[in-house]
Amino acid sequence: SPVKHRDIASIKRSADAMDESYDYIIIGGGTSGLTVANRLTEDGTKTVLVIECGVLDNDDPSIIFPPWDRHIDAQAIFNLTSPPQPALDGRTQNVVGGAIVGGGSAVNGMFFDRGSAEDYDNWAKLGNPGWGFEDLLPYFRKATNFTSPIRDIEEGWNVTYDAEAYGNGPIQASFPPFLYPGIKYQWRSFLEMGVETSSRPASGDAYGLIWAPSSEDPVSRERSFARPSYYDPAKARPNYHLLIGHKVLNISFAADTFRAYGVSFQPVNDTGTVTSVKAEREVVLAAGALHSPQILQRSGVGPKSLLEKAGIEVRIDLPGVGQNFQDHPYGAMPYTWPFTSLSNAAAFLPLKTVTEAWASIIDQAKAQDPSAYLPPHYTGTLLESYKAQQALIIEGYGSKKSAIMEVPINVKATALFVLEKPLSRGSINLNPDNPYGDPIVDFQSLSNPTDVRILTEMFRYIRKWLAMPSNQQLGAVEGNASVGVSTDAEIESMLRAGVTSSFAHPSCTNAMMPESLGGVVGPDLLVHGVKGLSVVDASIMPLIPSTHLSATVYAVAEKAADLIKGRALTDV
Numbered sequence: 001s002p003v004k005h006r007d008i009a010s011i012k013r014s015a016d017a018m019d020e021s022y023d024y025i026i027i028g029g030g031t032s033g034l035t036v037a038n039r040l041t042e043d044g045t046k047t048v049l050v051i052e053c054g055v056l057d058n059d060d061p062s063i064i065f066p067p068w069d070r071h072i073d074a075q076a077i078f079n080l081t082s083p084p085q086p087a088l089d090g091r092t093q094n095v096v097g098g099a100i101v102g103g104g105s106a107v108n109g110m111f112f113d114r115g116s117a118e119d120y121d122n123w124a125k126l127g128n129p130g131w132g133f134e135d136l137l138p139y140f141r142k143a144t145n146f147t148s149p150i151r152d153i154e155e156g157w158n159v160t161y162d163a164e165a166y167g168n169g170p171i172q173a174s175f176p177p178f179l180y181p182g183i184k185y186q187w188r189s190f191l192e193m194g195v196e197t198s199s200r201p202a203s204g205d206a207y208g209l210i211w212a213p214s215s216e217d218p219v220s221r222e223r224s225f226a227r228p229s230y231y232d233p234a235k236a237r238p239n240y241h242l243l244i245g246h247k248v249l250n251i252s253f254a255a256d257t258f259r260a261y262g263v264s265f266q267p268v269n270d271t272g273t274v275t276s277v278k279a280e281r282e283v284v285l286a287a288g289a290l291h292s293p294q295i296l297q298r299s300g301v302g303p304k305s306l307l308e309k310a311g312i313e314v315r316i317d318l319p320g321v322g323q324n325f326q327d328h329p330y331g332a333m334p335y336t337w338p339f340t341s342l343s344n345a346a347a348f349l350p351l352k353t354v355t356e357a358w359a360s361i362i363d364q365a366k367a368q369d370p371s372a373y374l375p376p377h378y379t380g381t382l383l384e385s386y387k388a389q390q391a392l393i394i395e396g397y398g399s400k401k402s403a404i405m406e407v408p409i410n411v412k413a414t415a416l417f418v419l420e421k422p423l424s425r426g427s428i429n430l431n432p433d434n435p436y437g438d439p440i441v442d443f444q445s446l447s448n449p450t451d452v453r454i455l456t457e458m459f460r461y462i463r464k465w466l467a468m469p470s471n472q473q474l475g476a477v478e479g480n481a482s483v484g485v486s487t488d489a490e491i492e493s494m495l496r497a498g499v500t501s502s503f504a505h506p507s508c509t510n511a512m513m514p515e516s517l518g519g520v521v522g523p524d525l526l527v528h529g530v531k532g533l534s535v536v537d538a539s540i541m542p543l544i545p546s547t548h549l550s551a552t553v554y555a556v557a558e559k560a561a562d563l564i565k566g567r568a569l570t571d572v
């Protein structure tokens with residue numbers, strides 16, 4: 001029988017099976033961590049240890065089958081609950097993440113799209129030369145390999161795609177051989193509203209109606225994700241160790257030089273034994289946007305007042321760690337459909353498409369005192385950071401090339417409308433009373449009134465869309481909960497009672513920006529103020545792009561690997 005991952009020598013299950021030191025230690029064997037580990041071990045000259053707290057899937061059908069086919073084992077998931085959200089009628093909100101080798105890529109919805117060029121160009125504008133769309137495109141290519149849809153799908157559905165935006169990389173992007181017929185009606189309803197189809201959705205034109213491939217193998221139809229694509233081909237390398245089932249506690253720093261020299265960790269199920277391992281060159285943080293800030297904070301890198309409250313010695317006061325938290329909040333209009341459809345299509349709509357009130361929304365947003373709706377600790381560099389972001393977001397409101405709203409064409413009993421560029425900001429911090437427990441994930445969704453106003457217009461847009469002739473042919477009937485809801489005040493109260501904070505896209509909590517703009521890492525991904533430590537996961541995004549995040553995370557990680565390989569020991 002074929003050798004299964006569990007039998008491979010490079011997998012370690014206990015601390016005694018490991019070396020004392022490695023060139024690189026990667027914290028988190030998820031989407032970004034496995035990508036970077038593969039590239040750093042490629043030429044055989046450097047040793048790498050990845051420490052992952054989760055399990056290994058061993059080709060479990062619940063992981064490798066596409067998402068609509070399976071139920072994910074709770075063991076493979078982090079499911080965190082927020083504190084009551086003041087702007088959401090005091091409701092708590094959940095956020096999920098992958099607690100498994102492969103991280104989010106092992107459990108996600110496999111919708112494999114990219115943001116528009118403006119989204120990434122905004123990253124560059126926030127003090128990050130080398131991070132615009134044209135800079136990232138080679139890395140989007142490097143991570144991916146595209147297979148065109150079969151002819152029936154391409155011709156029967158008029159699927160548009162831009163194969164030249166992909167490369168020969170390990171993640172397979174392909175279209176399933178079956179699409180639900182109901183999708184055609186929903187798609188046509190957007191055309192009836194005047195929305196145009198993008199012919200270059202992966203090349204920077206991610207607005208209008210788009211087709212997105214799935215991260216799916218075109219032959220086996222299995223999930224294509226970081227474990228089989230980046231880890232498996234590398235697992236026999238003698239310079240690559242993966243320790244599973246162990247949780248990183250802290251990063252250790254030399255007291256005099258502030259250089260990260262190693263990490264401490266312990267088995268997830270045995271709180272007793274703590275082990276340390278040394279990194280000769282760099283510690284690479286890839287624990288995801290939910291956990292990376294907490295690990296930094298625990299290690300004394302973060303907002304001074306928070307660390308002091310938790311009794312943690314402050315190594316460097318870096319106010320941005322854990323702040324600037326963004327996700328894609330969404331509303332759901334109850335509708336009864338006579339069918340269920342999941343698909344590879346979505347509408348990504350600029351504000352100008354959503355509402356004629358766009359100019360007045362821009363005026364309203366511009367007139368805001370930036371500090372008015374932020375959590376009270378957003379002062380100093382954090383406030384400067386927000387002002388810079390706010391200006392770019394408001395500029396984007398007037399652009400036809402950047403989306404404010406997503407409507408996934410995958411309706412079940414409700415029509416979803418997703419806010420792509422929120423102005424509200426939350427935080428993900430360690431719990432001062434229990435720094436080693438779950439972090440406190442505080443979304444603060446809808447705290448900014450402009451977000452509420454845009455969602456209100458999105459609600460109205462969805463209602464119009466559902467009334468289009470093609471959707472009506474499907475027999476769409478608005479559910480009782482929203483019938484008659486039409487004034488701003490009525491819609492607002494429905495939103496506050498119903499909006500969900502997370503589209504499973506937590507990000508931006510260790511933002512790549514200059515320290516003077518509240519940033520945590522620079523464009524080289526090294527953490528400000530310390531040495532030998534970088535961050536490579538979804539937390540480094542300064543602004544959330546208008547897209548599902550996995551393709552962007554792979555591209556960021558591919559670029560991170562080149563940056564890490566390219567630096568001399570003295571640069572770190």
Ligand SMILES: Cc1cc2nc3c(=O)[nH]c(=O)nc-3n(C[C@H](O)[C@H](O)[C@H](O)COP(=O)(O)OP(=O)(O)OC[C@H]3O[C@@H](n4cnc5c(N)ncnc54)[C@H](O)[C@@H]3O)c2cc1C
Binds near residue numbers: 295
């Ligand atoms: C349910 C779900 C559905 C999604 N749907 C889509 C989709 O359809 N399309 C799309 O493009 N994106 C989707 N996403 C988002 C996308 O998958 C994630 O943004 C991306 O995988 C994040 O990558 P990352 O490397 O930042 O973090 P992760 O992949 O989450 O990796 C972090 C890793 O670190 C580990 N870790 C955390 N703390 C520690 C610690 N202390 N010690 C050791 N290890 C630790 C975790 O177990 C995890 O494996 C979805 C995400 C989820 C969760």
